[in-house]
Amino acid sequence: MRTKQAVAAFAVLLALAATSCDDGDGQAASGNSQASAAGNGGQGALGSDGDGTDGDGTVAGGGEAQLASVAGADELIRLISNVTTCESPSTDPEDTTFTGVDDTSSETAVGQESATNAEWGIEERATCDGEDGSANGHQLIVVSDMARFEAAFKARQEEEIAAGEGDTRTRWFVGKNFAARIYATDSEERDMLSLGTLGLNCxxxxxxxxxxxxxDALVDGCVLTDFVDA
Structure with missing residues (x-):
């Protein structure tokens, strides 16, 4: 009787050992998968064309670029400073009425900023000067609702194009929760892509x-692109 019990107990131990090995292998595989995902920004593999596209210029296989985010205007200023001169930063409403966002032809543009911010999903605004010290400061916007920002930008861009005044070139660079238009050299604009941004064009x-x-951007008719107009 004791021999049969010993054999049964040994069999149970073997089964438990096998289960333990399987669990360890599974955890290791899971860990490797998580590490791989973290290493590529949590993305799946991109397309097989060698440039991450489906061959028609669109990002393939759900491999959308990971966009950067900022904690606020101060962090956005520091981020932009990595690729271009950003001197005399300001968040003063007098300094942050922006062409293409505000009705800058109006003397009450500053007074309308609150309403414009609500329409565009803008949380904070900042500006700073480029190296040339031109009157065109970099336009830096922290966005609380990117879909609203894109919709407002699309409406403004379409309106200006229809009036023969619009710019079809990609000028705004967006992250997950910010937008920036910089007045800098072509190479500095291209360097914006290294900050986790893409160009917005509607x-x-x-x-x-x-x-x-x-x-695709969040709003139909708008795209995000890594092409920077020279």
Whole structure:
């Protein structure tokens, strides 16, 4: 009787050992998968064309670029300072009425900022001067509602284009919760991509060149692209 019990107990121990090994392998596989995801920003693999696209310039396989975010205007100023001169920063409403956002032809543009911020989903504004000290300071915006910002930007861009005054080039760079338009050199604008941003363009029928990548923005008719107009 004792022999049968010993055999049964030994069998149970073998089964438990096998289960333990399986669990360890599974955890290791899971850990490797998590490490791989963390290493590429939590993304799946991009397309097989070698440039991360489906061949038509769109980002492939759900591999959308990971956009950066900021904690506020001060952090946005520091971020922009990594690629371009950002002197005399200011968050004063007198300094932060922005062409393309506000009705800067109006003497009451500053007084209308609160309403404009609500319309555009703007949380904070800041500006700073480029190296040339021009009157066109960098336009830096912390966004509380990016879909609202894109919708307002799209409406403004379409309106200006229809009036023959619009710019179809990609000028605004957006992260997850901020937007920036910098007045700098072409190379500095291209360097904006290294900060975790993409260019926002809502011009009707806009198509980025074939050697670039695009992905859908939050609003229909708008795209995010890594193409920077020189």
């Amino acid at each position: 011009a009707p029928g806009y198509t980025a060149p074939p050697n670039s990548t695009t992905q």
